Amino acid sequence: MNDDLALRVLSALRAAGHQAYLVGGCVRDLLLGQTPKDFDIATSARPEQITALFPHSDLVGAHFGVVLVKEPGAAVEVATFRTEGPYDDGRHPAQVALVSDPRLDAQRRDFTINALFLDPTAAPPPGRVLDFFHGLDDLARGILRCVGAPRARFQEDHLRLLRAARFAARLGFIIEPETYAAMRAEAPSLARIAAERIRDELTRILTQPHPGEGLRLLDATGLLPVVLPEVKRLQGVQQPPEFHPEGDVWTHTLLMLDSLPADPSPTLAWGVLLHDIGKPATFSVSDRIRFNGHVEAGLDIARGMLSRLRFSGDDTEQILSLVANHMRFGDIHRMKDSTLKRFLRLPRFDEHLALHQADCLSSHGHLDNYHYALERLAATPPHQLRPARLLTGADLLALGYPQGPLYREILTALETAQLDGELTTREAAVAFVRSRWPQSV
DSSP states (O other), X not given: OHHXXXXXXXXXXXXXXXXXXXXXXXXXXXXXXXXXXXXXXXXXXXXXXXXXXXXXXXXXXXXXXXXXXXXXXXXXXXXXXXXXXXXXXXXXXXXXXEOSOHHHHXXXXXXXXXXXEEETTSSSTTOEEEESSSHHHHHHHXXXXXXXXXXXXXXHOTTHXXXXXXXXXXXXXXXXXXXXXXXXXXXXXGGGSOHXXXXXHHHHHHHSSOHHHHHHHHHHTTOXXXXXXXXXXXXXXXXXXXXXXXXXXXXXXXXXXXXXXXXXXXXXXXXXXXXXXXXXXXXXXXXSEEOTXXXXXXXXXXXXXXXXXXXXXXXXXXXHHHHHHTTGGGGXXXXXXXXXXXXXXXXXXXXXXXXXXXXHHTTTOOOHHXXXXXXXXXXXXXXXXXXXXXXXXXXXXXXXXXXXXXXHHHHHHHHHHHHTTSOOSHHHHHHHHHHHOTTOO
């Protein structure tokens, strides 16, 4: 376990005469009574001294004095205390100096609640805390505050703007006024950050507790139109009250995000965020408010957003599938067996179910279609969802059909009849093909 390894690393560093503390997010979470995901250590030991003590370690950030100490099933990042020079690119310091004073290391950190150092071995529990910037007070009062001058901290690393919204939403903290004002002032600088880094930080916001609050903070601080202008356009787009008594598309989307189970997959969270992204472009009023073609419009918009944010091909495919299929649950009772089975066997269908459940709970509240899908899924064995083919391309060639696009048409029609229960044997399949496509030799 990482916590056990962290304690052993701390003990070894101290036994060798070095200062060593738990630092950053793990200290914040421990003091809040939460379980940290990772443990980081800050020390006065130089990188070469760390690697000498721990032969099975990797120097992962030589310039920054960072060493990854590993053992089977666990890893702890150990970093030498350091100061940093100017940030020329809004992301990386131009200069780094390794130091022996933890206060100098603390003053380069982003927020006071992340600039705490903990010796967990000291009495009384949870241990001795080094607090140079009143982080303990901010932690107790539920306040997110930058270390030092907020605008300087955000100018050093523009990504801290998104991190501020993430921490405040996740922890339920209030952003102190000067930090809040600096976020609004520095919001345009996010446009200069690499798309991949923005994507990853947004994904953390969407998959952590209180994602709806995270998006509200992005909006309130002016960050939302910079990173997700398409989502900003959901605001004020009214919906038919008989189906959406909760309000506009923005409100509906935030409610959906907040109704997801704990630790949702990134693709599910992004699918929820983008499922109605085509509604602003297709809003119309006739007998009632309508969004004709919003799925198709949404696919085009979502595809462009996912490309801009450099999503992988696999994640893009799944997110677009969630957008493309979210309205199909409305037809589930009327589907032919073949259509229903193909729907139920979509890759990661559990995400489609979760999105639909959240969609219903965040609007009209009716879960009939959701429960019907669950029942049919439970009642249909895997071999019926994906039956073995009665005929293959080789069989069609043997029957005298020349290779070409016709094979796809024939094999699809065969599977449809099979899924509908109309064909169960190879002989019946051959007769079916010969009757429908009599041009064989």
